[in-house]
Amino acid sequence: MILLLRNRVFKIVLIADLLQQAGIWIRNMSLLFYIMDQSNNNPTAVSLLTALEYLPIFIFSLIGGTFADRWEPKRTVIFGDSLSALSMLLILLLISLGIWQAVFAATVISAIVSQFSQPSSSVLLKRHIPSEDVGTAVGINQSLLALFTILGPVFGTFVYTQLGIRSAVIALFIIFALAAAIQLFLPSSNREKSQEKNTAISDIKSGFKYVLDHVNLKLIAIMFAISGIAMGITQPLDVFVTMERLGLPKESVQWFAASEGVGMLFGGILAAAISSRIIRYRRAVLTVTMIIWSMITLTEVLSTWPTLTVIARVLSGVATAFFQVVFSAMMIKEIKEEYIGRTNGIVLPLLMGGMLLGSTLSGIIVNQIELFGAYFIASVLTLSCVVFTLRLRTDYMNVNDKHHN
Template sequence: MNQLLRNRVFVIVATADLLQQVGIWIRNMALLFYIMNQTNNDPTAVSLLTALEYLPIFVFSLIGGTFADRWNPKKTVILGDTLSAISMVVILALVSLGLWQAVFAATVVSAIVSQFSQPSSSVLFRKHVPAEQVGAAIGITQSLMSVFTIFGPIAGTFIYTQLGLQFSLIILFVIFLLAAFIQLFLPPSSREKTVEKRSAMEDLKGGIQYVIKHSNLRLIAGMFLLTGVAIGLTQPLDVFVTMERLGLPKEAVQWFVACEGVGMLVGGILAATITKWVERHRNNVITSTLILWSIITIIEVLSIFPLLTAGVRIISGVTTAFFQVVFSTLMIKEVQVEYIGRTNGVITPLLMGGILVGTLVSGFIVNSITLFGVYGLSAVLIMLCTILTAKLKVYGEGDNTREVESK
C-alpha cells in the first residue's frame, strides 16, 4: 500500500479516474432525469440514451486501442479530458439555444474520447506499476471509485433537481478540465519509435491476431459478449423497477445505485486485501461471482420490498467489484505491454456491442412482455458464461507469451 501511494503515476492516474467517475455520474443522473422529463417517462427514450452511450464505444474502441499503443499515453489522456471539457461548453450553448436534443451528444462525445484515453491509462499502469502490485492497485482504484458510485448518483440528482441541467454541464466542464490539469504532472512518456514504422492497419490486424492466438482472451471475448447483452437488457430498466415494483418515485433510483456503490467499495477493498488468494483461485472466484450475479438479477425484479432490493444491489456491487478486479488484473498482467491498447480495443467492442444490443431491445421487450421476462433472460445469459470461465487457464508470469509464440 505504502509503495503504491509513493508511486506518482498510480496516484495521478487514480485521481484523474476518480474525477472522471464523478463527472460520469453527474452526467448520467442529470441526463436520465432530463430525458424522462422531456419524453414523459418513455422507456424507449431511456434505452436510446443508454444505447448512445455504448454505440461510440463499440465503434471506436478498436481504433482507440490501436492508437493508444502508438501515441504518447501522457498526451493522449490529457487531450482526451480537455476535449471532454470543451464538448460540455458546446453542448451547453446548444441547450441554451433551445436544442434540448443536444444532450444526447454529451454522452456520445464522452464515450468516443474515453476510447482513446482509457487504454492509455492501462498502458501507464503497465509501464509504471510493478507486476506484483497490479492486483492491489486495481483493487484500491476500484474501491476509491466505488466511493463516488455511492455519492455520485446522490450528487448528480441533487445538482440536477436543485440547479438544473445547465449547471450540471458547467460542473462537468470543471471536472474534466481539472482531470486534464492533474495529468500534466505525469512523467514524460513516449512510445517506441519502431511502432511508427508499421501502419495503423497493420497494428490493428496484429491486435486481432494476438487475441485469436491467446486462448484466455478468446474465452474472455465470448464471455464479455454474453455479459454485455445481459447488462444491456436490464441497465435502462432500473428506474422502472424502482417505480413499478417498489412504488417509489423515479428519483429514488439514486439510493439503489448508491447501495451498489457501497457493495463495490466493500468488494474492492476485499479483493485488494486478498488479491493473492483471488489470483490462485481465479476461475472459482469468477464462476461463483457469475452464479451469484444471475441469482440476484432474478431477486431484484421479483422484490417488492425496498430493503430487499437495496440488499441485493449491495451484493451486486460486491460481485461487480470482484469481476472487474480479477479481469483488469488478468488483462494487464497477461497481455504484453505493446498489445494492451489493441487487446482492449478488440475485446471491449464485444462487451459494448452486447450492451448496445441489449439496450436497444430492452425497451421494446418490456413493452411487449414484462420486466420479469427481460430480467429472466439476463439471468440466463449470465449463467451461460460459467461454461466459458471453467475453461480459463492459469498461467505463470510470461507463460501466456510462450503460448502465443508456440502457435
C-alpha cells in the same frame, strides 16, 4: 499498500479518474434534466441521449484502442482531457446562442475521447506499477468509483438544480482542465515507436490475431457477449420488479441501485486487501461470481421482501467488485503493453453489444413469458458462462507472451 500510495503515477491517475468521474456524473444528470426541461419530457430525446453515450463505444473503441497503443500515453490522456475541456466552452457558447441541442454533442465528445484515454491509463499502470501491486491498485480505484455510483447522482442533480446548465458546463470545463493539468506531472517515456511503421489497419489486424491466438481472451470475449445479453434483459425490468413484485413506487428503484453501489464499495475495499489471493485463484473467483450473479438474478424476481432484495443487490455489488478487480488486473498484467488498447477495443464492445441486444429483446420476452421468464433466461445465460470461466488457463497468456517476444 504504503509503497503503492507513494507511487506518483498511481496517485496522478487516481486523482484524474476521480475528477473525470465527477465530470461524468455532472454531465449525465445535468444533461438529462436539461433535455427533459427543453423537450417537455420527450422520451425520444432522453433515449437519444443514452444512444449517443453508447454508440461511440462501438464505433471508436477499437479505433481508440489502436491509437492508444501507437501513441505515447501521457500525451494521449492530456490531449483527451484538454479536448473535453475546450469542447465545453464551445457548447457553452452554443447554449448561450439558444441552440440547446448542442448538449448532445457533449455526450458524444466525452464518449469518443474516453475510448482513447482509458486504454492509455491502463498502459500507464502497467508500465509504472509493480506487478504484485496491480490488483491492489485496481481495487482501490474500483472502491472510489463505486463511491461515485452512490453519491454521483445526488452530486450531479445538486449542481444542475442549484446552479443551472451554464454553471454545470463551466464546472465541466474546470474539472476536465484540472485533470489535464494534473497529468502534466506524469513521467514522460521513451516508448519505442516501431509500430508506427505499420498502418493503423495492420495494427487492428494484428490486434485481432493477438486475441485469437490467446485462449483466455477468446473465452473472455464469448463470456462478455453472453453475460451482456443477460444484463441487457434484466436492466430495463428493474423498475417493473420494484413495482410489481415489491409493491413500491417506481422512484424506489434508485435505492436498490444505491445498495449495489454500497456492495461495490465494500467489495472493492476487500478485493484490494486480498488482491494477490483472488488474482492467484482468478479462475475460481470468476466462476463463483457467475454462479452468484445467476442466483441473485432469480432472487430478485422471486423476492417480495424489499430487505431481501436489498441484500441481494449488496451481494451483487460485492461480486461485481471482485469480478472487475480480477478482470482489470488480468488485462493489465497478462497482456503485452503494446496490445492493451486493441484488446480492450475488441473485447469490451462485445459486452456493450450484448447489453443492447438483451435490452432490445427484453420487452419482447416479457410480453411472451412475463417477468419470471425473462429473469429465468437471464439467470441461465449467466450460469452458462461458467463453462468458459472453468476453461480459463492461469498460465497460458504469460507463456504465449514469451513466445511472442
